Amino acid sequence: MGAAAVMAAALAFSAQAQDAARGAALAEARNCAQCHGPRGVSDTPIIPSLAGQQAEFTTLQLILFREGIRRVPAMVEPMRGMSDQQIEDLAAWFASLPSERRADRGPANPALMARGAEISAGRNCNACHLPTYAGRANIPRINHQREDFLEHTLAEYRDGARVGTDTNMNGLMNGLTDGDIRALAHFLAHQE
Amino acid sequence: MKQHIRSLLAAGIMLSPALAFAQAPAAPPAWQQGRPAEMSGSTLAPHAPRLTVTAPDAIPVAALRVPEGFRVELWASGMPGIRAMALGPNGTVFGGTRVIGRVYAIRDVNGQRQTSTFMSGLEQPSGLAVRDGALYIAAMHRVLRVDNVEANLTNPQPVDLTAAFGQATEAHHGWKHIAFGPDGRLYIPRGVPCNICDTDGDRFALIESWLPNGTDRRIEARGVRNSVGFDFHPRTGQLWFSNHARDWAGNDNPSDTLHVAARRGEHHGYPWCAGGFQDPAVNGRLCAEFPPPALILGPHVAPVGTHFYTGTAFPERYRGAMFIPLAGSWNRERLSGFEVITVREGEGGRLIREPFLTGFRDEANNRFIGRPSGALTMPDGSLLISDQQNGAIYRISYGR
CATH class of the missing domain: 1.10.760.10 (Cytochrome c-like domain)
Incomplete structure:
Protein backbone atom coordinates (compact mmCIF):
# COMPACT_ATOMS: atom_id res chain seq x y z
CA MET A 1 0.00 0.00 0.00
CA LEU A 97 -24.42 24.17 13.73
CA PRO A 98 -24.98 27.24 11.57
CA SER A 99 -22.81 30.25 12.29
CA GLU A 100 -24.61 33.50 11.68
CA ARG A 101 -24.36 37.17 12.46
CA ARG A 102 -25.43 37.74 16.05
CA ALA A 103 -28.99 38.98 16.40
CA ASP A 104 -28.04 41.26 19.31
CA ARG A 105 -25.11 42.87 17.56
CA GLY A 106 -25.09 46.63 18.01
CA PRO A 107 -24.24 49.18 15.33
CA ALA A 108 -20.65 49.49 14.22
CA ASN A 109 -18.68 52.38 15.68
CA PRO A 110 -16.74 53.91 12.77
CA ALA A 111 -13.74 54.94 14.86
CA LEU A 112 -13.39 51.50 16.46
CA MET A 113 -13.90 49.80 13.09
CA ALA A 114 -11.13 51.85 11.51
CA ARG A 115 -8.73 51.23 14.37
CA GLY A 116 -9.59 47.51 14.45
CA ALA A 117 -9.07 47.18 10.71
CA GLU A 118 -5.68 48.84 11.03
CA ILE A 119 -4.58 46.46 13.77
CA SER A 120 -5.88 43.40 11.93
CA ALA A 121 -4.05 44.41 8.75
CA GLY A 122 -0.84 45.13 10.65
CA ARG A 123 -0.82 41.72 12.25
CA ASN A 124 -2.01 39.74 9.24
CA CYS A 125 -4.97 38.29 11.17
CA ASN A 126 -6.48 37.28 7.84
CA ALA A 127 -3.46 35.17 6.85
CA CYS A 128 -4.38 32.45 9.33
CA HIS A 129 -8.03 33.22 10.09
CA LEU A 130 -8.66 33.87 6.36
CA PRO A 131 -10.14 37.10 4.94
CA THR A 132 -13.63 36.06 6.09
CA TYR A 133 -12.30 35.42 9.60
CA ALA A 134 -14.11 32.07 9.47
CA GLY A 135 -10.86 30.23 10.28
CA ARG A 136 -9.66 26.87 9.01
CA ALA A 137 -8.77 23.57 10.66
CA ASN A 138 -6.87 24.44 13.86
CA ILE A 139 -7.40 28.21 13.36
CA PRO A 140 -10.69 29.31 14.92
CA ARG A 141 -13.60 31.15 13.42
CA ILE A 142 -13.61 34.63 14.96
CA ASN A 143 -16.45 36.28 13.07
CA HIS A 144 -19.99 35.99 14.52
CA GLN A 145 -18.41 35.80 17.96
CA ARG A 146 -19.42 37.67 21.10
CA GLU A 147 -17.54 40.94 21.20
CA ASP A 148 -16.95 40.75 24.95
CA PHE A 149 -15.51 37.26 24.61
CA LEU A 150 -13.11 38.39 21.89
CA GLU A 151 -11.99 41.32 24.00
CA HIS A 152 -11.55 39.11 27.04
CA THR A 153 -9.63 36.36 25.29
CA LEU A 154 -7.37 38.66 23.23
CA ALA A 155 -6.36 40.41 26.46
CA GLU A 156 -5.70 37.02 28.04
CA TYR A 157 -3.38 36.14 25.16
CA ARG A 158 -1.56 39.43 25.57
CA ASP A 159 -1.20 38.96 29.31
CA GLY A 160 0.05 35.38 29.05
CA ALA A 161 -3.10 34.08 30.77
CA ARG A 162 -4.28 32.04 27.77
CA VAL A 163 -2.42 29.13 26.22
CA GLY A 164 -3.06 27.72 22.78
CA THR A 165 -1.42 24.86 20.95
CA ASP A 166 1.45 27.23 20.24
CA THR A 167 2.47 30.74 21.29
CA ASN A 168 1.53 32.57 18.09
CA MET A 169 -1.40 34.49 19.55
CA ASN A 170 0.55 35.49 22.65
CA GLY A 171 3.20 37.03 20.43
CA LEU A 172 0.68 38.71 18.15
CA MET A 173 -1.13 40.51 20.99
CA ASN A 174 2.14 41.70 22.48
CA GLY A 175 2.16 45.48 22.95
CA LEU A 176 -1.53 46.15 22.32
CA THR A 177 -3.30 48.51 24.72
CA ASP A 178 -6.70 47.76 26.22
CA GLY A 179 -8.12 50.31 23.77
CA ASP A 180 -6.47 48.56 20.81
CA ILE A 181 -7.94 45.24 21.88
CA ARG A 182 -11.39 46.76 22.34
CA ALA A 183 -11.19 48.10 18.79
CA LEU A 184 -9.96 44.80 17.35
CA ALA A 185 -12.74 42.86 19.10
CA HIS A 186 -15.33 45.33 17.83
CA PHE A 187 -13.98 45.05 14.27
CA LEU A 188 -13.96 41.23 14.34
CA ALA A 189 -17.42 40.98 15.88
CA HIS A 190 -18.76 43.14 13.04
CA GLN A 191 -17.46 40.95 10.23
CA GLU A 192 -20.09 39.20 8.16
CA MET B 1 28.38 39.32 22.73
CA LYS B 2 27.54 42.71 21.23
CA GLN B 3 25.08 42.58 18.42
CA HIS B 4 23.33 45.22 16.38
CA ILE B 5 20.63 43.95 14.13
CA ARG B 6 18.63 46.53 12.27
CA SER B 7 15.18 46.03 10.84
CA LEU B 8 14.55 42.79 12.69
CA LEU B 9 13.13 43.43 16.09
CA ALA B 10 10.89 46.42 15.74
CA ALA B 11 11.91 49.33 17.88
CA GLY B 12 8.46 49.15 19.44
CA ILE B 13 9.41 46.33 21.74
CA MET B 14 11.84 48.63 23.53
CA LEU B 15 9.19 51.24 24.28
CA SER B 16 6.71 51.17 27.10
CA PRO B 17 3.65 49.07 26.28
CA ALA B 18 1.44 52.14 26.09
CA LEU B 19 3.65 53.85 23.53
CA ALA B 20 4.61 50.77 21.61
CA PHE B 21 1.63 50.38 19.38
CA ALA B 22 0.72 54.03 19.03
CA GLN B 23 4.00 54.75 17.28
CA ALA B 24 5.28 51.57 15.71
CA PRO B 25 4.00 48.07 15.17
CA ALA B 26 4.93 45.87 18.11
CA ALA B 27 6.98 42.76 17.59
CA PRO B 28 5.31 40.13 15.45
CA PRO B 29 5.03 36.66 16.97
CA ALA B 30 8.38 35.00 17.38
CA TRP B 31 7.89 32.55 14.52
CA GLN B 32 7.11 35.40 12.11
CA GLN B 33 10.00 37.70 12.95
CA GLY B 34 12.25 38.41 10.01
CA ARG B 35 9.48 37.72 7.51
CA PRO B 36 10.25 39.87 4.45
CA ALA B 37 7.65 42.03 2.71
CA GLU B 38 7.69 39.82 -0.38
CA MET B 39 6.52 36.88 1.73
CA SER B 40 3.81 38.81 3.59
CA GLY B 41 1.10 37.02 1.60
CA SER B 42 2.44 33.57 2.44
CA THR B 43 0.03 31.30 4.26
CA LEU B 44 2.80 29.03 5.54
CA ALA B 45 2.42 28.42 9.28
CA PRO B 46 3.57 25.77 11.76
CA HIS B 47 1.63 22.52 11.40
CA ALA B 48 -1.12 21.80 13.90
CA PRO B 49 -0.37 18.97 16.28
CA ARG B 50 -2.70 16.00 16.48
CA LEU B 51 -3.58 15.49 20.13
CA THR B 52 -6.13 12.71 19.78
CA VAL B 53 -5.24 9.03 19.79
CA THR B 54 -4.61 7.58 16.35
CA ALA B 55 -6.02 4.07 16.17
CA PRO B 56 -3.45 1.37 15.33
CA ASP B 57 -5.10 0.58 11.99
CA ALA B 58 -4.83 4.24 10.97
CA ILE B 59 -1.07 4.44 11.66
CA PRO B 60 0.75 4.39 8.30
CA VAL B 61 3.36 1.78 9.18
CA ALA B 62 2.68 -0.06 5.93
CA ALA B 63 3.83 3.00 3.98
CA LEU B 64 7.22 3.16 5.70
CA ARG B 65 10.39 2.00 3.97
CA VAL B 66 13.73 0.82 5.40
CA PRO B 67 16.89 -0.47 3.69
CA GLU B 68 17.02 -4.09 2.58
CA GLY B 69 17.34 -6.57 5.43
CA PHE B 70 15.64 -4.27 7.93
CA ARG B 71 12.10 -4.56 9.18
CA VAL B 72 9.83 -1.85 10.57
CA GLU B 73 6.84 -2.61 12.77
CA LEU B 74 4.46 -0.74 15.04
CA TRP B 75 5.82 -1.14 18.57
CA ALA B 76 3.47 1.02 20.65
CA SER B 77 0.69 3.53 19.98
CA GLY B 78 -1.97 5.63 21.64
CA MET B 79 0.46 8.31 22.87
CA PRO B 80 -0.41 11.61 21.17
CA GLY B 81 2.55 13.92 20.65
CA ILE B 82 5.30 11.49 21.68
CA ARG B 83 8.80 12.77 20.84
CA ALA B 84 11.95 12.15 22.87
CA MET B 85 12.47 8.72 24.43
CA ALA B 86 14.61 7.64 27.37
CA LEU B 87 15.22 4.13 28.73
CA GLY B 88 15.02 3.21 32.42
CA PRO B 89 17.45 0.63 33.85
CA ASN B 90 14.64 -1.95 34.17
CA GLY B 91 13.46 -1.50 30.60
CA THR B 92 10.74 1.13 30.85
CA VAL B 93 10.70 3.48 27.87
CA PHE B 94 9.67 7.03 28.79
CA GLY B 95 8.27 9.35 26.15
CA GLY B 96 8.12 13.16 26.30
CA THR B 97 5.72 15.49 24.49
CA ARG B 98 5.17 19.16 23.82
CA VAL B 99 1.64 20.62 23.64
CA ILE B 100 -0.29 17.83 25.33
CA GLY B 101 1.92 18.11 28.41
CA ARG B 102 2.32 14.40 29.10
CA VAL B 103 5.14 11.99 29.85
CA TYR B 104 4.34 8.43 28.84
CA ALA B 105 5.71 5.16 30.20
CA ILE B 106 5.83 2.01 28.10
CA ARG B 107 6.81 -1.38 29.49
CA ASP B 108 6.31 -5.06 28.95
CA VAL B 109 4.35 -6.74 31.71
CA ASN B 110 3.98 -10.54 31.45
CA GLY B 111 4.65 -10.33 27.74
CA GLN B 112 2.08 -7.60 27.20
CA ARG B 113 3.15 -4.12 26.14
CA GLN B 114 1.51 -1.54 28.36
CA THR B 115 1.45 2.19 27.75
CA SER B 116 0.39 4.70 30.37
CA THR B 117 0.40 8.41 30.99
CA PHE B 118 3.07 8.69 33.65
CA MET B 119 2.72 12.44 34.26
CA SER B 120 0.42 15.09 32.77
CA GLY B 121 -0.41 18.77 32.93
CA LEU B 122 3.23 19.80 32.43
CA GLU B 123 4.29 22.60 30.13
CA GLN B 124 5.99 21.00 27.11
CA PRO B 125 7.87 18.17 28.87
CA SER B 126 9.95 17.37 25.81
CA GLY B 127 13.32 16.71 27.48
CA LEU B 128 13.95 13.36 29.15
CA ALA B 129 17.12 11.75 30.50
CA VAL B 130 17.80 8.88 32.92
CA ARG B 131 20.65 8.76 35.44
CA ASP B 132 21.15 6.48 38.45
CA GLY B 133 17.58 5.22 38.28
CA ALA B 134 16.12 8.75 38.24
CA LEU B 135 14.21 10.33 35.38
CA TYR B 136 15.04 13.98 34.66
CA ILE B 137 12.29 15.92 32.91
CA ALA B 138 12.89 19.31 31.26
CA ALA B 139 9.56 21.10 30.78
CA MET B 140 10.51 24.47 29.28
CA HIS B 141 12.61 26.16 32.00
CA ARG B 142 11.50 23.69 34.66
CA VAL B 143 13.70 20.74 35.59
CA LEU B 144 12.14 17.88 37.55
CA ARG B 145 13.67 14.67 38.87
CA VAL B 146 11.76 11.53 39.76
CA ASP B 147 13.95 9.30 41.89
CA ASN B 148 13.81 5.53 41.60
CA VAL B 149 11.41 6.17 38.78
CA GLU B 150 10.53 2.64 37.76
CA ALA B 151 9.36 1.86 41.30
CA ASN B 152 7.17 4.99 41.25
CA LEU B 153 5.34 4.74 37.95
CA THR B 154 1.89 5.15 39.44
CA ASN B 155 2.48 7.97 41.91
CA PRO B 156 5.57 9.95 40.95
CA GLN B 157 6.70 12.62 43.41
CA PRO B 158 9.12 14.78 41.47
CA VAL B 159 11.85 16.86 43.06
CA ASP B 160 11.75 20.37 41.58
CA LEU B 161 15.25 21.48 40.54
CA THR B 162 14.08 24.49 38.52
CA ALA B 163 15.61 27.14 40.76
CA ALA B 164 19.01 25.45 40.77
CA PHE B 165 19.23 25.38 36.97
CA GLY B 166 17.92 28.94 36.63
CA GLN B 167 17.01 28.76 32.96
CA ALA B 168 15.54 31.70 31.04
CA THR B 169 11.73 31.55 31.07
CA GLU B 170 11.01 32.92 27.56
CA ALA B 171 8.64 30.48 25.90
CA HIS B 172 9.71 30.54 22.28
CA HIS B 173 12.33 27.88 21.53
CA GLY B 174 12.28 27.18 25.26
CA TRP B 175 11.31 23.53 24.76
CA LYS B 176 14.18 21.14 25.37
CA HIS B 177 16.08 18.11 24.32
CA ILE B 178 18.32 16.97 27.20
CA ALA B 179 20.94 14.26 27.72
CA PHE B 180 23.63 13.19 30.15
CA GLY B 181 27.16 13.32 28.79
CA PRO B 182 29.85 10.72 29.38
CA ASP B 183 31.17 13.23 31.95
CA GLY B 184 28.02 12.71 34.03
CA ARG B 185 26.83 16.27 33.41
CA LEU B 186 23.33 17.17 32.25
CA TYR B 187 23.34 18.97 28.90
CA ILE B 188 20.45 21.40 28.26
CA PRO B 189 20.04 23.74 25.29
CA ARG B 190 18.51 27.21 25.36
CA GLY B 191 17.15 28.32 21.99
CA VAL B 192 16.59 31.91 20.91
CA PRO B 193 13.23 33.49 21.87
CA CYS B 194 12.43 34.47 18.28
CA ASN B 195 12.99 33.51 14.66
CA ILE B 196 15.94 35.83 14.11
CA CYS B 197 16.74 38.56 16.63
CA ASP B 198 19.27 40.20 18.85
CA THR B 199 19.80 38.18 22.00
CA ASP B 200 21.95 38.10 25.09
CA GLY B 201 24.54 35.54 24.00
CA ASP B 202 25.18 34.47 27.59
CA ARG B 203 21.53 33.50 28.08
CA PHE B 204 20.32 32.30 24.69
CA ALA B 205 21.60 30.40 21.63
CA LEU B 206 23.46 28.02 23.92
CA ILE B 207 24.04 24.43 24.83
CA GLU B 208 24.98 24.37 28.51
CA SER B 209 25.83 21.67 31.02
CA TRP B 210 25.41 21.34 34.76
CA LEU B 211 26.16 18.82 37.46
CA PRO B 212 22.97 16.78 37.98
CA ASN B 213 21.99 18.93 40.97
CA GLY B 214 22.01 22.12 38.90
CA THR B 215 25.34 23.53 40.07
CA ASP B 216 28.55 24.30 38.18
CA ARG B 217 26.94 25.73 35.01
CA ARG B 218 29.18 25.62 31.97
CA ILE B 219 28.64 26.86 28.40
CA GLU B 220 29.43 24.07 25.98
CA ALA B 221 28.49 25.74 22.69
CA ARG B 222 27.47 29.28 21.70
CA GLY B 223 25.70 30.68 18.67
CA VAL B 224 23.33 27.70 18.41
CA ARG B 225 19.91 28.96 17.33
CA ASN B 226 17.79 26.00 18.43
CA SER B 227 19.13 22.51 19.04
CA VAL B 228 16.56 19.86 19.92
CA GLY B 229 18.80 16.90 19.22
CA PHE B 230 22.26 15.97 20.41
CA ASP B 231 24.26 12.98 21.57
CA PHE B 232 27.80 11.97 22.45
CA HIS B 233 30.07 10.09 20.09
CA PRO B 234 30.39 6.53 21.41
CA ARG B 235 34.20 6.51 21.00
CA THR B 236 35.38 10.13 21.31
CA GLY B 237 32.72 11.33 23.76
CA GLN B 238 32.41 14.53 21.73
CA LEU B 239 29.10 16.39 21.67
CA TRP B 240 27.39 16.22 18.26
CA PHE B 241 24.36 18.42 17.90
CA SER B 242 21.85 19.30 15.23
CA ASN B 243 20.55 22.82 14.83
CA HIS B 244 17.46 24.46 13.36
CA ALA B 245 18.20 27.44 11.14
CA ARG B 246 15.98 30.50 10.79
CA ASP B 247 12.72 30.74 8.83
CA TRP B 248 11.47 33.24 6.26
CA ALA B 249 14.73 33.49 4.33
CA GLY B 250 13.42 31.42 1.41
CA ASN B 251 12.47 27.90 0.47
CA ASP B 252 16.05 26.75 0.11
CA ASN B 253 17.99 28.84 2.60
CA PRO B 254 19.41 28.45 5.11
CA SER B 255 19.91 24.76 5.84
CA ASP B 256 19.57 23.00 9.15
CA THR B 257 22.90 21.55 10.24
CA LEU B 258 24.84 18.96 12.21
CA HIS B 259 27.80 20.18 14.29
CA VAL B 260 30.59 18.82 16.45
CA ALA B 261 31.48 20.74 19.59
CA ALA B 262 35.23 20.32 19.11
CA ARG B 263 36.20 23.08 21.56
CA ARG B 264 34.16 23.94 24.63
CA GLY B 265 32.33 27.24 24.42
CA GLU B 266 33.03 27.71 20.72
CA HIS B 267 30.68 29.98 18.75
CA HIS B 268 28.77 28.33 15.90
CA GLY B 269 27.45 31.37 14.07
CA TYR B 270 23.99 32.53 15.17
CA PRO B 271 22.69 35.06 14.16
CA TRP B 272 25.13 35.89 11.39
CA CYS B 273 25.78 32.55 9.80
CA ALA B 274 23.82 29.28 9.44
CA GLY B 275 25.42 26.36 7.65
CA GLY B 276 27.50 28.59 5.39
CA PHE B 277 24.54 30.90 4.70
CA GLN B 278 25.59 34.47 5.40
CA ASP B 279 22.37 36.04 6.59
CA PRO B 280 21.79 39.15 4.48
CA ALA B 281 19.58 40.66 7.18
CA VAL B 282 22.29 40.58 9.83
CA ASN B 283 25.47 42.62 9.62
CA GLY B 284 28.56 42.07 11.70
CA ARG B 285 30.46 38.82 11.45
CA LEU B 286 31.30 36.51 8.59
CA CYS B 287 30.76 32.77 8.15
CA ALA B 288 34.52 32.37 7.83
CA GLU B 289 34.86 33.29 11.50
CA PHE B 290 32.97 30.19 12.67
CA PRO B 291 33.71 26.48 12.46
CA PRO B 292 31.81 24.98 9.55
CA PRO B 293 29.08 22.46 10.37
CA ALA B 294 29.96 18.78 10.13
CA LEU B 295 27.11 18.32 7.69
CA ILE B 296 24.45 20.35 5.90
CA LEU B 297 21.11 18.59 6.48
CA GLY B 298 18.88 20.61 4.15
CA PRO B 299 16.49 23.57 4.33
CA HIS B 300 13.77 23.47 7.00
CA VAL B 301 14.08 19.70 7.54
CA ALA B 302 13.88 20.05 11.37
CA PRO B 303 16.26 17.51 12.96
CA VAL B 304 14.90 16.27 16.31
CA GLY B 305 16.41 13.74 18.69
CA THR B 306 19.77 13.20 16.97
CA HIS B 307 21.04 9.82 18.25
CA PHE B 308 24.12 7.57 18.02
CA TYR B 309 23.23 3.91 17.54
CA THR B 310 25.02 1.96 20.28
CA GLY B 311 23.81 -1.57 19.52
CA THR B 312 25.49 -4.37 17.62
CA ALA B 313 22.50 -6.03 15.95
CA PHE B 314 22.65 -3.77 12.90
CA PRO B 315 25.27 -4.43 10.17
CA GLU B 316 28.78 -3.10 10.72
CA ARG B 317 28.28 0.09 8.72
CA TYR B 318 25.49 1.24 11.06
CA ARG B 319 27.37 0.63 14.32
CA GLY B 320 28.20 3.95 15.87
CA ALA B 321 26.29 5.74 13.13
CA MET B 322 24.00 8.66 13.83
CA PHE B 323 20.29 8.40 13.29
CA ILE B 324 18.64 11.76 12.78
CA PRO B 325 14.84 12.03 12.68
CA LEU B 326 13.83 14.94 10.47
CA ALA B 327 10.40 16.00 11.76
CA GLY B 328 9.89 17.98 8.57
CA SER B 329 9.35 21.48 7.25
CA TRP B 330 6.57 24.03 7.61
CA ASN B 331 8.29 27.14 6.27
CA ARG B 332 8.78 25.77 2.75
CA GLU B 333 6.33 25.50 -0.13
CA ARG B 334 7.45 21.96 -1.00
CA LEU B 335 7.74 19.79 2.09
CA SER B 336 11.25 18.68 3.08
CA GLY B 337 12.41 16.24 5.75
CA PHE B 338 9.78 13.85 7.19
CA GLU B 339 12.25 10.95 7.24
CA VAL B 340 15.02 9.46 9.35
CA ILE B 341 18.52 9.65 7.93
CA THR B 342 21.77 7.96 8.96
CA VAL B 343 25.11 9.71 9.05
CA ARG B 344 28.22 7.54 9.28
CA GLU B 345 31.92 8.05 8.91
CA GLY B 346 33.49 6.88 5.66
CA GLU B 347 37.15 6.78 4.76
CA GLY B 348 39.16 9.62 6.17
CA GLY B 349 36.33 10.58 8.49
CA ARG B 350 34.21 11.87 5.62
CA LEU B 351 30.54 11.83 6.61
CA ILE B 352 28.13 9.83 4.48
CA ARG B 353 24.43 10.57 4.67
CA GLU B 354 21.77 8.09 3.58
CA PRO B 355 18.00 7.86 3.96
CA PHE B 356 17.01 5.18 6.49
CA LEU B 357 13.30 5.38 7.31
CA THR B 358 11.20 7.02 4.60
CA GLY B 359 7.58 7.13 3.46
CA PHE B 360 6.26 9.81 5.83
CA ARG B 361 6.18 12.34 3.00
CA ASP B 362 3.46 12.05 0.39
CA GLU B 363 5.33 13.65 -2.53
CA ALA B 364 2.46 13.61 -4.99
CA ASN B 365 0.15 15.61 -2.74
CA ASN B 366 2.80 17.62 -0.86
CA ARG B 367 1.43 16.30 2.42
CA PHE B 368 2.86 14.31 5.28
CA ILE B 369 1.48 11.28 7.07
CA GLY B 370 3.83 11.24 10.07
CA ARG B 371 6.60 13.15 11.81
CA PRO B 372 9.58 11.15 13.13
CA SER B 373 10.70 12.90 16.30
CA GLY B 374 12.93 10.70 18.44
CA ALA B 375 15.31 7.74 18.31
CA LEU B 376 16.44 5.22 20.92
CA THR B 377 18.71 2.16 20.81
CA MET B 378 17.16 -0.76 22.70
CA PRO B 379 19.11 -3.39 24.64
CA ASP B 380 18.37 -5.99 21.95
CA GLY B 381 19.97 -3.75 19.32
CA SER B 382 16.74 -2.67 17.69
CA LEU B 383 16.03 1.01 17.12
CA LEU B 384 12.87 2.77 18.23
CA ILE B 385 11.61 5.80 16.30
CA SER B 386 8.80 7.94 17.67
CA ASP B 387 6.18 9.67 15.49
CA GLN B 388 4.60 12.67 17.21
CA GLN B 389 1.85 13.09 14.61
CA ASN B 390 0.54 9.55 15.02
CA GLY B 391 1.37 9.14 18.70
CA ALA B 392 3.29 5.98 17.84
CA ILE B 393 6.64 4.26 18.22
CA TYR B 394 8.06 2.09 15.45
CA ARG B 395 10.63 -0.64 16.02
CA ILE B 396 13.30 -1.25 13.42
CA SER B 397 15.22 -4.50 13.54
CA TYR B 398 17.66 -6.27 11.26
CA GLY B 399 17.40 -9.82 9.93
CA ARG B 400 14.86 -12.30 11.13
Missing part, protein backbone atom coordinates in the same frame (compact mmCIF):
# COMPACT_ATOMS: atom_id res chain seq x y z
CA GLY A 2 1.46 3.35 -1.03
CA ALA A 3 1.64 6.39 1.19
CA ALA A 4 -1.29 8.03 -0.56
CA ALA A 5 -3.47 4.99 -0.07
CA VAL A 6 -2.56 4.79 3.59
CA MET A 7 -3.36 8.45 3.99
CA ALA A 8 -6.69 8.01 2.27
CA ALA A 9 -7.47 5.20 4.67
CA ALA A 10 -6.46 7.36 7.61
CA LEU A 11 -8.65 10.23 6.43
CA ALA A 12 -11.57 7.92 5.86
CA PHE A 13 -11.12 6.59 9.35
CA SER A 14 -11.09 10.00 10.97
CA ALA A 15 -14.13 11.14 8.99
CA GLN A 16 -15.99 8.12 10.23
CA ALA A 17 -14.74 8.62 13.75
CA GLN A 18 -16.52 11.94 14.26
CA ASP A 19 -20.24 11.76 14.74
CA ALA A 20 -22.24 14.96 15.16
CA ALA A 21 -25.34 13.09 16.34
CA ARG A 22 -23.42 11.43 19.16
CA GLY A 23 -21.92 14.84 19.87
CA ALA A 24 -25.39 16.38 20.18
CA ALA A 25 -26.38 13.78 22.76
CA LEU A 26 -23.19 14.38 24.69
CA ALA A 27 -23.68 18.16 24.60
CA GLU A 28 -27.12 17.56 26.09
CA ALA A 29 -25.76 15.25 28.78
CA ARG A 30 -22.98 17.65 29.77
CA ASN A 31 -25.27 20.65 29.64
CA CYS A 32 -23.05 22.67 27.30
CA ALA A 33 -26.07 24.80 26.40
CA GLN A 34 -26.31 26.30 29.86
CA CYS A 35 -23.36 28.56 29.06
CA HIS A 36 -22.78 28.21 25.31
CA GLY A 37 -26.44 28.43 24.23
CA PRO A 38 -28.88 25.78 22.96
CA ARG A 39 -27.60 25.98 19.36
CA GLY A 40 -24.04 26.94 20.22
CA VAL A 41 -24.81 30.66 20.27
CA SER A 42 -23.83 32.05 23.63
CA ASP A 43 -25.98 34.53 25.51
CA THR A 44 -23.60 34.50 28.47
CA PRO A 45 -21.06 37.29 28.93
CA ILE A 46 -17.47 36.32 28.01
CA ILE A 47 -18.53 32.77 27.10
CA PRO A 48 -17.84 31.98 23.43
CA SER A 49 -20.31 30.87 20.82
CA LEU A 50 -19.33 27.48 19.39
CA ALA A 51 -21.74 27.25 16.45
CA GLY A 52 -19.88 26.67 13.20
CA GLN A 53 -16.55 26.58 14.97
CA GLN A 54 -13.76 24.69 13.19
CA ALA A 55 -13.89 21.08 14.44
CA GLU A 56 -10.13 20.68 14.63
CA PHE A 57 -9.82 23.85 16.71
CA THR A 58 -12.56 22.76 19.12
CA THR A 59 -10.98 19.32 19.44
CA LEU A 60 -7.56 20.75 20.31
CA GLN A 61 -9.00 23.19 22.86
CA LEU A 62 -11.12 20.53 24.57
CA ILE A 63 -8.02 18.36 24.91
CA LEU A 64 -6.10 21.27 26.43
CA PHE A 65 -8.96 21.66 28.96
CA ARG A 66 -9.03 17.95 29.74
CA GLU A 67 -5.27 17.79 30.23
CA GLY A 68 -5.23 20.79 32.54
CA ILE A 69 -3.07 22.78 30.13
CA ARG A 70 -5.72 25.47 29.44
CA ARG A 71 -7.12 26.16 32.87
CA VAL A 72 -10.71 27.43 33.01
CA PRO A 73 -12.52 26.41 36.22
CA ALA A 74 -15.95 26.17 34.55
CA MET A 75 -14.61 23.62 32.06
CA VAL A 76 -13.09 21.23 34.61
CA GLU A 77 -16.26 19.35 35.52
CA PRO A 78 -17.73 19.10 31.98
CA MET A 79 -14.45 17.64 30.69
CA ARG A 80 -14.02 15.04 33.41
CA GLY A 81 -13.39 11.59 31.95
CA MET A 82 -14.12 12.67 28.39
CA SER A 83 -12.56 10.42 25.76
CA ASP A 84 -10.91 11.50 22.51
CA GLN A 85 -13.89 10.02 20.69
CA GLN A 86 -16.36 12.07 22.69
CA ILE A 87 -14.31 15.21 22.15
CA GLU A 88 -14.27 14.67 18.39
CA ASP A 89 -18.00 14.01 18.39
CA LEU A 90 -18.68 17.20 20.34
CA ALA A 91 -16.46 19.20 17.99
CA ALA A 92 -18.29 17.75 14.99
CA TRP A 93 -21.64 18.69 16.54
CA PHE A 94 -20.69 22.31 17.16
CA ALA A 95 -19.08 22.55 13.72
CA SER A 96 -22.34 21.39 12.15
